[in-house]
Amino acid sequence: xxxAEKEYENDLNSDVETEHEHGHEHxxxxxxxxxxxxxxxxxxxxxxxxxxxxxxxxxxxxTTVFSKDYILNIMRSNGYYDMxxxxxxxxxxxxxxxxGFDKEFADSFVKSCDIQGAVEKYVSSFYSGDKxxxxxxxxxxxxxxxxxxxxxxxxxxxxxxxxxxxxYFVNEAAEIYVTQITIPFFSTIANYIxxxxxxxNITTVSxxxxxxxxxxxxxxxxxxxxxxxxxxxxxxxxxxxxVLILPTVLFIMDIVRKINLNTRSIYNLFVNYFNxxxxxxxxxxxxxxxxxxxxxxxxxxxxKHAINR
Amino acid sequence: MHKKHxxxxxxxxxxxxxxxxxxxxxxxxxxxLGIILPSTASLRSTASLFFSDHEKNFSNSYVNIFVPVxxxxxxxxxxxxxxxxxxxxxxxxxxxxxxxxxxxETVSISSFTFPSYDNQFGELIIEDCQIHAKLFFGDSDIALxxxxxxxxxxxxxxxxxTILVAGHNNTYFNGLKYAEKGQIVKIRTNYxxxxxxxxxxxxxxxxxxxxxxxxxNKENLIMYTCYPFDELGLTPxxxxxxxxxxSGPVIDKxx
Numbered sequence: 288x289x290x291a292e293k294e295y296e297n298d299l300n301s302d303v304e305t306e307h308e309h310g311h312e313h314x315x316x317x318x319x320x321x322x323x324x325x326x327x328x329x330x331x332x333x334x335x336x337x338x339x340x341x342x343x344x345x346x347x348x349x350t351t352v353f354s355k356d357y358i359l360n361i362m363r364s365n366g367y368y369d370m371x372x373x374x375x376x377x378x379x380x381x382x383x384x385x386x387g388f389d390k391e392f393a394d395s396f397v398k399s400c401d402i403q404g405a406v407e408k409y410v411s412s413f414y415s416g417d418k419x420x421x422x423x424x425x426x427x428x429x430x431x432x433x434x435x436x437x438x439x440x441x442x443x444x445x446x447x448x449x450x451x452x453x454x455y456f457v458n459e460a461a462e463i464y465v466t467q468i469t470i471p472f473f474s475t476i477a478n479y480i481x482x483x484x485x486x487x488n489i490t491t492v493s494x495x496x497x498x499x500x501x502x503x504x505x506x507x508x509x510x511x512x513x514x515x516x517x518x519x520x521x522x523x524x525x526x527x528x529x530v531l532i533l534p535t536v537l538f539i540m541d542i543v544r545k546i547n548l549n550t551r552s553i554y555n556l557f558v559n560y561f562n563x564x565x566x567x568x569x570x571x572x573x574x575x576x577x578x579x580x581x582x583x584x585x586x587x588x589x590x591k592h593a594i595n596r
Numbered sequence: 597m598h599k600k601h602x603x604x605x606x607x608x609x610x611x612x613x614x615x616x617x618x619x620x621x622x623x624x625x626x627x628x629l630g631i632i633l634p635s636t637a638s639l640r641s642t643a644s645l646f647f648s649d650h651e652k653n654f655s656n657s658y659v660n661i662f663v664p665v666x667x668x669x670x671x672x673x674x675x676x677x678x679x680x681x682x683x684x685x686x687x688x689x690x691x692x693x694x695x696x697x698x699x700x701e702t703v704s705i706s707s708f709t710f711p712s713y714d715n716q717f718g719e720l721i722i723e724d725c726q727i728h729a730k731l732f733f734g735d736s737d738i739a740l741x742x743x744x745x746x747x748x749x750x751x752x753x754x755x756x757x758t759i760l761v762a763g764h765n766n767t768y769f770n771g772l773k774y775a776e777k778g779q780i781v782k783i784r785t786n787y788x789x790x791x792x793x794x795x796x797x798x799x800x801x802x803x804x805x806x807x808x809x810x811x812x813n814k815e816n817l818i819m820y821t822c823y824p825f826d827e828l829g830l831t832p833x834x835x836x837x838x839x840x841x842x843s844g845p846v847i848d849k850x851x
Binding site: 451 | 621
């Protein structure tokens with residue numbers, strides 16, 4: 288066996304404990320070298336795994352929390368608007384109970400309200416950095432108009448002082464409407480989200496560059512292809528495990544379902560919002576799994592190729 | 597050569613390929629926890645306030661714990677526990693002494709199910725006013741939709757304090773407009789039956805706190821609703837009907 292072949296044999300895998308028929312000094316040098324290299328590349332792999340994990344978190348945040356369409360899609364697909372309408376109807380029925388109107392009045396009026404338009408406008412305004420409140424003017428005008436029709440239809444006589452009572456009723460109804468349309472703490476959170484978008488962009492780009500540098504180092508600092516793919520596999524696998532654990536633990540703990548929120552619509556929105564967010568982690572875990580499988584296959588292929596050589 | 601081949605096979609899926617990803621995962625989590633936990637302690641303690649031990653029930657239905665008790669008697673368990681309650685057939689045959697006996701009736705607080713918020717635990721009847729409504733503990737929307745409710749800052753019948761009952765003027769308390777002095781208000785609960793006599797009616801502003809005294813040490817019933825009656829919209833005045841205690845078992849708070 289030539290000197291080059293012996294070196295190759297040692298480099299093939301540092302874990303392989305082959306008995307070399309070399310002098311003691313030569314063996315010691317090889318041992319020292321073989322311990323330092325794996326350690327260095329293991330540390331690099333760790334940082335790459337960390338970067339991949341953080342990139343996955345950033346990707347999940349991009350597609351969920353920082354995306355206006357994400358919350359609007361959840362609202363559309365989980366019947367949020369119907370639930371809000373139903374709750375508004377129920378609240379209005381309570382109000383008309385105390386106000387002398389028929390229940391049908393509340394039902395027909397709520398049916399005419401554009402809940403979806405109001406909610407989408409409210410959510411969109413916050414994601415675009417505006418601080419708009421729910422527009423109650425058109426709601427009040429519509430309600431006044433509906434009351435006038437109700438009074439005419441029922442041939443009721445309303446004294447001037449009763450007009451004040453009707454205004455009181457309309458203002459209370461508008462407050463209920465605002466409560467139903469708004470999402471608790473959303474204005475506060477959305478403000479932070481809007482400001483954090485730039486930070487997330489910088490973080491994502493930095494992490495991507497950092498990961499690319501590590502990958503380049505692993506690629507160019509390793510003479511043998513199988514070893515490159517081995518470290519890349521370890522990184523992808525480490526990142527994959529980390530990305531998998533977080534949503535799995537939260538799913539098992541089932542903590543999201545135990546949140547205390549005022550209304551069923553907000554509760555369902557919250558639960559679906561976070562469950563979908565956790566599911567997004569699984570999507571990115573799938574990406575990392577694919578990368579792990581590819582690197583593992585390449586590792587095995589090149590390892591066998593090296594042995595055959 | 598055979599030995600070498602075996603060791604290569606072993607190192608293909610060596611320890612590092614399996615252990616390192618797990619170690620990395622643990623290290624990443626420890627690093628994240630080390631950074632996140634100390635800096636988010638206040639945030640986590642605040643967030644914990646939003647969570648409970650079980651899923652929230654959003655049902656609009658209510659729990660009914662009202663099981664009518666026979667007239668002039670209290671719950672059977674209370675009868676066994678308290679020596680003062682004697683409902684013998686001999687007493688029943690002496691109506692002139694019944695009033696004094698029932699006034700002394702007591703019911704142990706541990707002998708009946710104390711109502712929770714939004715529980716229907718009785719009914720309120722004023723025959724002269726054509727009022728017959730379910731009585732709830734708490735004056736929430738559910739209570740006022742299905743009946744009348746006791747403000748939970750006041751007390752339940754038999755406690756020896758003020759009972760403040762609310763109802764809508766267009767639904768269950770619409771009949772209060774016919775209230776007159778001397779009329780009898782009956783409250784039937786899951787632990788005893790009570791009678792009150794109307795003593796006064798007043799119209800007050802909704803912000804007027806002097807219309808009721810929740811600290812009174814005398815059992816009294818106050819019913820209120822929006823005023824004027826049969827009016828469209830929400831009104832700023834309240835119609836108060838005051839009634840004094842006539843009969844019913846007293847709750848024994850010590851037992």
